[in-house]
Amino acid sequence: GQPQIITAPDRQAVGREAARVVEAALTAGELSTLGVATGSSPLPLYRALAASRPEGLSEIAAFALDEYVGLDPQHPESYRQVVRREVTEPLGLDPHKVRVPDGAAENPALAARMYEEQIAASGGIDLQILGIGGNGHIAFNEPGSERISLTRVVDLTPATRIDNSRFFDHPDEVPRQAITQGVATILRARRLLLVVHGPTKSGLLRRAFEGPVTPDFPASFLQSHPQVTVVADQVSAQGL
Ligand code: GLP
Numbered sequence: 001g002q003p004q005i006i007t008a009p010d011r012q013a014v015g016r017e018a019a020r021v022v023e024a025a026l027t028a029g030e031l032s033t034l035g036v037a038t039g040s041s042p043l044p045l046y047r048a049l050a051a052s053r054p055e056g057l058s059e060i061a062a063f064a065l066d067e068y069v070g071l072d073p074q075h076p077e078s079y080r081q082v083v084r085r086e087v088t089e090p091l092g093l094d095p096h097k098v099r100v101p102d103g104a105a106e107n108p109a110l111a112a113r114m115y116e117e118q119i120a121a122s123g124g125i126d127l128q129i130l131g132i133g134g135n136g137h138i139a140f141n142e143p144g145s146e147r148i149s150l151t152r153v154v155d156l157t158p159a160t161r162i163d164n165s166r167f168f169d170h171p172d173e174v175p176r177q178a179i180t181q182g183v184a185t186i187l188r189a190r191r192l193l194l195v196v197h198g199p200t201k202s203g204l205l206r207r208a209f210e211g212p213v214t215p216d217f218p219a220s221f222l223q224s225h226p227q228v229t230v231v232a233d234q235v236s237a238q239g240l
Contacts (some may be wrong), residue, residue, distance in 0.1 A: 003194070003209060011197045015044025018195050018231040020127075021142045023054045025127050025191070033061045035128030035186075037139070038082045040172065041195045042129050050090035058059035058092045063119055065130070065139035067103035067185070068175040069153060077167045078103065101151065101179035108153045112179045116151035126149035128189035132196055132204050135159050140180035145218045149182035183221050192225055197233040205232060206239035 003151045007015045020031070025031040028233075036042070049057065067079045075081065080100045088098045099118060105111035120123060130138055135157060141149065155177055156164075165171040185191070194203055208219035209230075222228050230237070 003126065003222070003230045005240055006229065006231045007167055007234055008231065009175040010233060011044050011156060014195060014197045014231050014233055015042075015046075018042070018045040018193060019048035019052060021130075021229055021231065022049060022127065023052065026054050026060075026163055028057045028142045030100075030190075031056075031060060031126045033063065033125050033127075034198045035063050035065060035121055035125040035130075035181075036062050036083060036087050036187055037129045037130045037131050037195075038079045039084075039133075041131035041197065041201075043086060044197075045129065046086050046090060051219060052156065053092065058094065059124060060093065061097040061133075062087065062099070063115075063122070063125060063181075064098075064100040065128075066178050066180040067101040069108050069177040069179060071103060071175045073104050090101045091195060103175075103179055108177070108179055112153055115179065115181075119151075125189040127191045127193060130186070130192055130194045130222075132194065132201065132208065132219050133160060134200060134204070136204065136207065136216060136219045138183070138186060138219050138222070140178040141183050141186075141218040142217050143218065145183050147187075147221055147224070148184050151179065151185050153182050154178055154180055177192055183218060184222055187225050191227045192222060192229070194222065194228060194230045196220075196230065196236040199235060200212055201232075205230060209240060 101115045102111040161174040213220045
């Protein structure tokens with residue numbers, strides 16, 4: 001399917017436009033479970049929502065896309081902390097209704113399977129917020145991830161570890177593995193909201209939506225979802 005594309009001049013405006021998509025879903029009564037992404041792309045969206053605090057926002061449940069394995073859950077860059085700091089608190093969500101995979105579990109593979117079950121048991125995700133990685137990853141579904149993949153433990157590629165080293169004091173500190181929702185898990189969400197901006201993202205949307213559908217570029221699987229909204233700045237939307 002072709003995505004609905006909304007362009008905006010800069011990252012703040014991308015955040016505001018994306019927030020309007022979330023607000024519209026809330027108003028329509030179509031949002032009780034939100035899927036939240038980390039990374040820098042959705043931050044302006046979360047800020048915009050924190051400012052507008054639409055009616056009903058504080059009632060929703062949320063599931064994070066992914067979490068590092070083997071990082072102290074108290075580490076400020078664990079996604080548990082990032083989600084608490086950037087989403088749960090500023091948006092006024094109920095912390096008991098916000099879930100993040102347990103990357104510190106003794107058995108991370110089991111924690112991953114349980115997370116998949118929790119999502120299913122909740123009735124599924126109504127609206128999934130997504131970013132895109134420089135290598136085409138969605139969540140931590142790195143190149144090679146299959147269309148049918150579920151929530152699981154994955155190895156991070158060297159490129160992703162280098163990308164994410166900006167969040168850590170030293171590149172060696174970046175974890176080597178993560179628990180991530182699978183491609184199939186993500187595609188099961190009723191609606192996807194992909195937020196993309198910045199010079200490093202130029203060309204990625206074109207590859208995702210105009211290129212071949214292939215595990216080599218996991219974001220290309222978004223072509224098979226019927227309800228994708230892309231909010232992007234002009235540079236990243238080029239060629240769509
Ligand atoms: C991160 C996250 C993804 C995110 C992507 C892009 O590592 N696991 O969920 O979408 O990479 O990050 P950013 O938005 O900072 O460019």
